[in-house]
Amino acid sequence: MKINGNAIRPGNVIEHKNRLWRATKIQHTQPGKGGAYLQVELKDIRDGTKLNERFRASEDVDRVRLDQKDYQFLFADGEMLTFMDNESYEQVMLHSDLVGEPVVFLQDGMTVTIESYEEEPISVMLPDTIVAEIAEADPVVKGQTASSSYKPAKLDNGVKIMVPPHIESGTRVVVNTADSSYVERAKG
Secondary structure, three states, rough: EEEEEEOOOOOOOOEOEEEEEEEEEEEOOOOOOOOOOOOOOOOOOOOOOOEEEEEEOEEEEEOOOEEEEEEEEEEEEOOEEEEEEEEOOOOEEHHHHHHOOOOOOOOOOOOEEEEEOOOOOEEOOOOEEEEEHHHEEEEOOOOOOOOOOEEEEOOOOOOEEEEEOOOOOOEEEEEEEOEEEEEEEEEO
């Protein structure tokens, strides 16, 4: 599908220079001389290399539609992860690189979305947030102001995050899988 060079948005996958790229950051630029353009940071979806490219409104870009399907995470065996198709019950094994850094948040039975291009899986997307338990939390330092003073804590999966002072070990919290940040205390 052809789109205008100015219509690229973060998360779009485009075909450029015979490779597939995901737009990660965009910035509209209007120089004093010449026409406006869109400065786009692209990341190759197969090998992760980055590229900064300028697209003008007059250029056409091929936007690629990816097939998305929900799978259930079953187990990890070293670097290989096994997922099950929720409809056909077929199992697929994928390398943990397709998940990237959020791989530490995979939980048994978690539903993930696998994106494929021409039947080839190219990425695994976790839910935006997960619930995890705080395994260790530093004590609150006296004299710290309550506003914006977060303390280090460790989740039950070993990931270190920053949490508000009132969070103790054993507390269940909601964590953003994209940047490992504390969202809120888990309900219930």
